[in-house]
Amino acid sequence: MTIFEAYNSTKKRLEAAGIEDYVFEAKQIIKHITGLNNTQILTLYNNSLTKFQENNLTALLRQREIRYPLQYIFGEWDFYGRGFYVGPGVLVPRADTETLVEHCLEFLKQCENPQILDLCAGSGAIGITLAKEIASAEVLMLEKYPEALSYTQKNIARNGAENAKAAEGDIFVSDGAEPCRYDLIVSNPPYIPKAEMKTISPETEFEPETALLGGEDGLDFYRAIIKNYTQSLKKGGMLAFEVGINQFESVVGLLTEAGFGNVTVKNDLNGIGRVVSGINI
Numbered sequence: 001m002t003i004f005e006a007y008n009s010t011k012k013r014l015e016a017a018g019i020e021d022y023v024f025e026a027k028q029i030i031k032h033i034t035g036l037n038n039t040q041i042l043t044l045y046n047n048s049l050t051k052f053q054e055n056n057l058t059a060l061l062r063q064r065e066i067r068y069p070l071q072y073i074f075g076e077w078d079f080y081g082r083g084f085y086v087g088p089g090v091l092v093p094r095a096d097t098e099t100l101v102e103h104c105l106e107f108l109k110q111c112e113n114p115q116i117l118d119l120c121a122g123s124g125a126i127g128i129t130l131a132k133e134i135a136s137a138e139v140l141m142l143e144k145y146p147e148a149l150s151y152t153q154k155n156i157a158r159n160g161a162e163n164a165k166a167a168e169g170d171i172f173v174s175d176g177a178e179p180c181r182y183d184l185i186v187s188n189p190p191y192i193p194k195a196e197m198k199t200i201s202p203e204t205e206f207e208p209e210t211a212l213l214g215g216e217d218g219l220d221f222y223r224a225i226i227k228n229y230t231q232s233l234k235k236g237g238m239l240a241f242e243v244g245i246n247q248f249e250s251v252v253g254l255l256t257e258a259g260f261g262n263v264t265v266k267n268d269l270n271g272i273g274r275v276v277s278g279i280n281i
């Protein structure tokens with residue numbers, strides 16, 4: 001089978017499996033299997049796959065056809081231009097979350113040596129990105145689940161984020177909440193409401209429920225973080241959250257009720273209210 005034939009049959013099989021982005025994914029898969037880049041593929045498309053490559057393509061497609069996440073198959077994924085290890089037990093970093101990172105970077109421009117706490121850190125995509133973008137920052141990432149925490153740690157090492165640390169911590173018992181310590185507390189917590197867990201995508205069903213389910217109304221983690229961590233912010237410090245679809249009004253309400261000032265909402269690239277933040281006044 002030539003590279004070109006492999007690409008075409010991969011596209012067909014992914015499309016038949018109901019995968020929306022099948023053209024993009026087929027390209028990624030062929031690159032992964034052959035180890036070639038875009039330009040090399042364009043010139044070598046008539047080359048034959050080795051038996052070894054064909055076997056790997058077969059195995060990969062069988063996994064992907066049952067909607068096992070492409071990111072888990074590859075074992076890594078890009079976020080904000082950097083590579084992160086991912087796999088079962090940790091939520092895959094989403095492009096939507098870059099909106100949260102950008103909002104935080106904008107706020108942190110005014111801070112010298114910013115002290116940052118990332119709660120429910122998972123792969124570490126948020127905390128590590130902030131640490132890499134701001135060399136003078138100090139970042140602590142808390143993660144409750146050992147399996148996910150091992151990814152946070154591996155990703156700190158992979159990205160050489162010497163100004164970032166990870167520790168085990170459960171936000172419901174407010175581990176590590178030192179008073180008046182942080183310029184920024186940021187979190188992309190689990191936020192899917194219980195009733196909506198049935199309607200998540202087939203891929204998301206392979207991701208840990210503990211990274212997705214935010215209680216009956218999806219807001220349990222926002223309530224707990226506001227209650228347990230507000231005292232850990234400096235005066236003038238920011239608490240910033242990623243929120244789910246249609247949750248921004250409720251989270252604005254929670255922050256306003258708790259006495260935060262300058263409560264703002266930012267839309268993601270799809271125009272969905274995705275980031276809510278407030279200032280500790």
Ligand code: GLN
Pocket residue numbers: 094188189190191192204211212213
């Ligand atoms: N954005 C994720 C999804 O829709 C959910 C992430 C989360 O709960 N923090 O699958």
